[in-house]
Amino acid sequence: MTTSQTFLRTAHSDDVDRITDLHTLARTAYYQGGGVSDQSGDRTVLCAEREGELVGILAMGPPCEADVEVTTVGQLYQIHVRPGMWGQGIGSYLHAAFVQFLRDTSLAAGVLEAWERNSRAQAFYARHGWKPDGHHRPGPGNANYVRMRLSLDPEVQPGRGGQLASEPGARGRC
Known part of the structure; x- marks a missing residue:
């Protein structure tokens, strides 16, 4: 598809x-059943639908951490794609919507947290230009969350990162 x-x-x-x-x-697919809870916050949530089925979600908004400048950075709290639908471009589509959100709100960068054991998510974001920024915090299963940052190039349009073979799982704590 x-x-x-x-x-x-x-x-x-x-x-x-x-x-x-x-x-x-x-979350069960990438945490392998580990118990993790979400906190709610001021965010925008988008739903990806295909043929009437909810196949993905994107949550985004202001950054949670005090060391991240709220006037220039937006946070990707989470992208989740229904297992079984991974590798079909849904995550890339949701990611492009996040990049468009940054552009529409005149933000120069994005941040997210990815669980360090979720190599699939980290690889997905790396292919889209995200880089670890050195910040981490404790996560479930004695593994950290790694914060990643995306700096926007004003000349590059959203969604121009090539086709991807996997779907992400960012984790926000807001």
């Missing part, structure tokens, strides 16, 4: 159960 069959829309309150189900499936 191509991403042209996938569309994004703003999440609504009646999506909560489907978002929770997808979130749980995706």
